[in-house]
Amino acid sequence: MVKQTFLNLPKEKRERIIEIAIEEFASKPYTKASLSNIVNRAGIAKGSMYQYFEDKRALFRYLLELAAQEKLAFLKEAEVNSDVNFFETLEKVMLAGFRFNLAHPQLSRIVANAMEGTGEAVIQEFMMSGRKMACEYFMELLKRGQEGGEVSPDVNVRLTANLLNRILGEGLADYILEIMEVDLHEFLTKPEIAQNISEDTIKNIVNEAIRFLRNGLEAQS
Amino acid sequence: MVKQTFLNLPKEKRERIIEIAIEEFASKPYTKASLSNIVNRAGIAKGSMYQYFEDKRALFRYLLELAAQEKLAFLKEAEVNSDVNFFETLEKVMLAGFRFNLAHPQLSRIVANAMEGTGEAVIQEFMMSGRKMACEYFMELLKRGQEGGEVSPDVNVRLTANLLNRILGEGLADYILEIMEVDLHEFLTKPEIAQNISEDTIKNIVNEAIRFLRNGLEAQS
Amino acid sequence: MVKQTFLNLPKEKRERIIEIAIEEFASKPYTKASLSNIVNRAGIAKGSMYQYFEDKRALFRYLLELAAQEKLAFLKEAEVNSDVNFFETLEKVMLAGFRFNLAHPQLSRIVANAMEGTGEAVIQEFMMSGRKMACEYFMELLKRGQEGGEVSPDVNVRLTANLLNRILGEGLADYILEIMEVDLHEFLTKPEIAQNISEDTIKNIVNEAIRFLRNGLEAQS
Amino acid sequence: MVKQTFLNLPKEKRERIIEIAIEEFASKPYTKASLSNIVNRAGIAKGSMYQYFEDKRALFRYLLELAAQEKLAFLKEAEVNSDVNFFETLEKVMLAGFRFNLAHPQLSRIVANAMEGTGEAVIQEFMMSGRKMACEYFMELLKRGQEGGEVSPDVNVRLTANLLNRILGEGLADYILEIMEVDLHEFLTKPEIAQNISEDTIKNIVNEAIRFLRNGLEAQS
DNA sequence: CATGAATGAGCATTCATTCAT
DNA sequence: AATGAATGAATGCTCATTCAT
Numbered sequence: 007m008v009k010q011t012f013l014n015l016p017k018e019k020r021e022r023i024i025e026i027a028i029e030e031f032a033s034k035p036y037t038k039a040s041l042s043n044i045v046n047r048a049g050i051a052k053g054s055m056y057q058y059f060e061d062k063r064a065l066f067r068y069l070l071e072l073a074a075q076e077k078l079a080f081l082k083e084a085e086v087n088s089d090v091n092f093f094e095t096l097e098k099v100m101l102a103g104f105r106f107n108l109a110h111p112q113l114s115r116i117v118a119n120a121m122e123g124t125g126e127a128v129i130q131e132f133m134m135s136g137r138k139m140a141c142e143y144f145m146e147l148l149k150r151g152q153e154g155g156e157v158s159p160d161v162n163v164r165l166t167a168n169l170l171n172r173i174l175g176e177g178l179a180d181y182i183l184e185i186m187e188v189d190l191h192e193f194l195t196k197p198e199i200a201q202n203i204s205e206d207t208i209k210n211i212v213n214e215a216i217r218f219l220r221n222g223l224e225a226q227s
Numbered sequence: 228m229v230k231q232t233f234l235n236l237p238k239e240k241r242e243r244i245i246e247i248a249i250e251e252f253a254s255k256p257y258t259k260a261s262l263s264n265i266v267n268r269a270g271i272a273k274g275s276m277y278q279y280f281e282d283k284r285a286l287f288r289y290l291l292e293l294a295a296q297e298k299l300a301f302l303k304e305a306e307v308n309s310d311v312n313f314f315e316t317l318e319k320v321m322l323a324g325f326r327f328n329l330a331h332p333q334l335s336r337i338v339a340n341a342m343e344g345t346g347e348a349v350i351q352e353f354m355m356s357g358r359k360m361a362c363e364y365f366m367e368l369l370k371r372g373q374e375g376g377e378v379s380p381d382v383n384v385r386l387t388a389n390l391l392n393r394i395l396g397e398g399l400a401d402y403i404l405e406i407m408e409v410d411l412h413e414f415l416t417k418p419e420i421a422q423n424i425s426e427d428t429i430k431n432i433v434n435e436a437i438r439f440l441r442n443g444l445e446a447q448s
Numbered sequence: 449m450v451k452q453t454f455l456n457l458p459k460e461k462r463e464r465i466i467e468i469a470i471e472e473f474a475s476k477p478y479t480k481a482s483l484s485n486i487v488n489r490a491g492i493a494k495g496s497m498y499q500y501f502e503d504k505r506a507l508f509r510y511l512l513e514l515a516a517q518e519k520l521a522f523l524k525e526a527e528v529n530s531d532v533n534f535f536e537t538l539e540k541v542m543l544a545g546f547r548f549n550l551a552h553p554q555l556s557r558i559v560a561n562a563m564e565g566t567g568e569a570v571i572q573e574f575m576m577s578g579r580k581m582a583c584e585y586f587m588e589l590l591k592r593g594q595e596g597g598e599v600s601p602d603v604n605v606r607l608t609a610n611l612l613n614r615i616l617g618e619g620l621a622d623y624i625l626e627i628m629e630v631d632l633h634e635f636l637t638k639p640e641i642a643q644n645i646s647e648d649t650i651k652n653i654v655n656e657a658i659r660f661l662r663n664g665l666e667a668q669s
Numbered sequence: 670m671v672k673q674t675f676l677n678l679p680k681e682k683r684e685r686i687i688e689i690a691i692e693e694f695a696s697k698p699y700t701k702a703s704l705s706n707i708v709n710r711a712g713i714a715k716g717s718m719y720q721y722f723e724d725k726r727a728l729f730r731y732l733l734e735l736a737a738q739e740k741l742a743f744l745k746e747a748e749v750n751s752d753v754n755f756f757e758t759l760e761k762v763m764l765a766g767f768r769f770n771l772a773h774p775q776l777s778r779i780v781a782n783a784m785e786g787t788g789e790a791v792i793q794e795f796m797m798s799g800r801k802m803a804c805e806y807f808m809e810l811l812k813r814g815q816e817g818g819e820v821s822p823d824v825n826v827r828l829t830a831n832l833l834n835r836i837l838g839e840g841l842a843d844y845i846l847e848i849m850e851v852d853l854h855e856f857l858t859k860p861e862i863a864q865n866i867s868e869d870t871i872k873n874i875v876n877e878a879i880r881f882l883r884n885g886l887e888a889q890s
Numbered sequence: 891c892a893t894g895a896a897t898g899a900g901c902a903t904t905c906a907t908t909c910a911t
Numbered sequence: 912a913a914t915g916a917a918t919g920a921a922t923g924c925t926c927a928t929t930c931a932t
Contacts, residue, residue: 011915011916014915014916015916034344034346035257035343035344035345035346036256036258037256037258037259038258038346040900040901040902041901041902042900042901042902050917050918051917051918051919052902052918052919052920053903053904053905053916053917053918053919054916054917054918056902056903056904057915057916057918058916061902062901062902062903118343118344119343121343122256122339122340122342122343122344123255123256123340124256125255125256125259134410137401141405160438161435161439162435164402164405164406165402165432165435165436166439168399168401169394169398169402169436169439171398171401172393172394172398172401173390173394173398176393177389177390177392177393177394178389180358180389181386181390184362184385184389185385190351211386214382214383214386215386215390217381218390221442232891235891261925261926261927262926262927262928263925263926263927271892271893272893273893273894273895273927273928274891274892274893274894274895274928274929274930275891275892275893277927277928277929278891278892282927282928283926283927283928453894453895456894456895476786477700477785477786477787478698479698479700479701480700480788482921482923483922483923483924484921484922484923492896492897493897493898494897494898494899494923494924495896495897495898495899495924495925495926496895496896496897498923498924498925499894499895499896500895503923503924504922504923504924560785561785561786563785564698564782564784564785564786565697565698565785566698567697567701572853576852579843583847602880603877603881604877606844606848607844607874607877607878608881610841610843610844610847611836611841611878611881613840613843614836614839615835615836618835619831619832619835619836620831622800622831622834622835623827623828623831623832626804626827626831627827632793653828656824656825656828657832659823660829660832663884677912703904703905703906704905704907705906713913713914714914715906715907715914715915716907716908716909716913716914716915716916717912717913717914717915719907719908720912720913720914724906724907725905725906725907
């Protein structure tokens with residue numbers, strides 16, 4: 007759906023377009039985001055956008071894929087290794103997600119926008135499949151945790167996977183806004199806010215959340 | 228923002244308009260929901276809508292207020308009494324929320340739509356204040372729980388309140404769709420699906436979630 | 449497909465819009481005819497057009513229906529009475545068609561434009577059904593002519609109906625342009641040309657055509 | 670207007686391009702036919718088309734010329750010899766036209782599309798001159814027929830030429846569709862339909878038409 | 891208080907054509 | 912000669928909102 011034409015573009019131009027598109031889609035819901043705005047700000051012709059992407063949906067989807075890639079990069083960076091310890095793994099996943107949120111608040115916002123309905127079937131399917139994958143990952147993790155004796159055999163794997171998904175995805179994001187005493191718009195437009203949150207703060211939050219989860223899920227010895 | 232004119236309307240007409248508006252706003256994102264659609268289906272004049280509500284935002288906000296009222300009614304019905312026992316209270320709150328979700332899937336959907344950006348500042352503020360109130364309620368609950376010795380003094384009250392908010396609001400909703408093996412559209416348009424979920428199922432889910440939370444939050448004796 | 453709104457318009461305004469629309473659709477093929485042009489020239493808002501007609505197709509179809517009505521009026525005027533004499537009837541039909549062509553050259557042109565493909569299925573179906581009706585009318589006429597002994601029993605009714613349809617519809621129109629030594633554009637934009645063709649000329653042409661047909665079809669005594 | 674560049678192309682490539690262009694222009698009206706479609710399907714660069722043809726009009730005109738050539742080939746094949754007998758000549762011309770129609774339904778369709786307005790002056794002039802030539806040919810034929818005593822001296826040569834032109838061009842085409850009980854789209858996309866019409870059927874139709882014309886035009890002995 | 895026509899900015903999208911490489 | 916990215920005017924259409932009746 008992205009066209010080769012776009013990928014052939016000089017890196018600088020490509021990135022400027024993406025940056026502006028991200029700003030547009032992060033600052034308003036999908037239907038209000040305007041291609042005209044984007045092309046005007048990017049200084050390119052309206053028609054060019056259609057040489058780069060099949061249509062509005064395709065551009066949006068490209069941004070979502072980009073967000074997914076970027077998040078994956080953070081997970082790689084965190085050296086998540088699902089094979090060892092359940093709670094350790096969970097902590098790493100949380101940390102990675104958290105860091106991604108702070109490093110790319112606008113991309114995170116786009117994902118959130120996409121979650122709650124753009125009115126476009128294609129996008130919805132894409133998000134659903136993403137959510138499914140995430141849930142399956144958590145389910146797999148929980149099952150292994152149960153097999154390894156770390157996670158109580160009593161926990162409902164599917165239910166918990168869903169809760170984890172929501173908690174990790176957005177529960178923590180809400181908390182950030184609250185402790186920073188900032189509203190969403192400020193958070194998105196003033197990058198220094200996100201950047202000034204120290205690694206310590208992040209780790210503390212994650213630790214507390216993990217402790218909470220550990221008690222809730224851990225097998226009683 | 229609702230005008231007196233609307234409230235003076237014969238009950239029947241008022242309810243028909245609201246019902247149709249709910250369907251419209253539940254089935255598509257705010258920006259795609261169309262007043263024209265609503266007035267056509269309701270068989271009233273376009274201009275009349277503007278006698279009833281200041282503008283599109285005001286109508287939407289009215290629906291949100293209605294959802295809030297309705298949810299409150301479910302909470303009342305559940306005889307939530309914050310004074311007694313923390314986990315019991317939490318369970319009642321969850322049950323009430325759950326039942327509201329199943330009784331009014333479309334209203335729930337509207338609330339979800341409103342959460343993630345209508346692009347309208349007024350709506351956003353309204354939602355933020357709602358979220359704040361909910362969080363403050365949970366914080367209050369948690370603090371009393373700590374004072375009463377039920378909740379561990381170690382839990383971060385604010386963080387936990389945020390997590391509870393997300394878990395109760397949407398985490399369970401996702402789970403429902405998953406176990407029913409239904410997609411959102413089906414769930415919204417086929418009321419029998421929601422109605423056929425037995426009280427037992429609901430109670431089981433809530434129990435599992437509560438057990439999970441109890442372990443995570445309970446003071447170790 | 450025309451909306452009541454349009455029909456409620458003050459006659460003057462309605463007619464101005466139609467006149468301008470006819471000019472637009474007569475002067476270029478359907479796809480090149482532009483709603484923007486029409487509304488600009490008519491001095492109405494773009495949106496208003498959509499209060500009057502469902503879409504471009506509906507406007508065009510309305511013009512086609514108008515042409516049909518107008519032609520019918522000419523047929524009525526000619527006191528066509530299919531019951532009497534075949535060749536007399538045919539002559540009257542021809543005369544009526546001819547007079548319609550000269551009185552409404554632009555409407556005739558719109559019909560011709562519609563014949564050869566607008567690329568719109570709805571329009572195509574409409575035209576096909578029109579053609580079918582015309583052919584059936586001629587077939588009926590021919591059959592009665594055969595029963596009455598005027599038309600040779602040897603003539604292939606269906607084939608002849610098709611030929612008559614084409615001859616009456618457009619064959620004569622071509623001839624007009626040729627004898628007037630005028631091109632289509634002049635003919636459409638200078639109404640005086642069509643108006644200056646005398647009744648005598650018309651009758652002569654029709655007579656010659658009828659004589660030609662009479663010989664071709666008449667039963668040999 | 671065709672550029673030498675195109676003519677220098679390897680035959681195979683040239684023919685593929687033409688074939689695809691014919692499909693495009695036969696399946697939709699001139700203004701809706703899209704060069705982008707053509708080049709994509711042909712696997713050539715957009716710019717190349719402009720090395721081959723001056724513009725869209727030039728390509729279309731080239732197809733029209735090709736149709737003319739092809740039709741001429743059918744006339745040659747039919748060994749039309751205007752010198753001998755009027756009605757025999759007419760029959761041969763009709764047969765040739767008929768066979769061309771069935772052998773190249775798409776080319777025929779392009780010609781029909783071109784007749785009723787592409788909105789391009791150049792094309793219109795081209796078609797007009799074609800029509801003029803055809804009419805002049807028929808006039809010449811009729812005059813000789815009159816001189817030879819076959820055709821009644823009373824027939825209006827110019828009028829009849831126009832009628833013949835329409836009858837031979839499209840009147841018969843309509844009839845085909847009708848007896849085949851096929852619509853235009855089927856006829857264009859399913860070549861077997863045209864091919865399955867037997868020589869006998871063709872000859873019968875032509876004979877009937879000729880008999881009709883013979884009666885209408887023949888000098889009474 | 892109801893009506894519903896009028897408005898016009900705004901939108902996504904298409905397309906023939908140009909031109910630098 | 913071939914390419915294919917760039918262009919931007921133009922198009923049909925939608926919609927919240929206004930306002931005269």
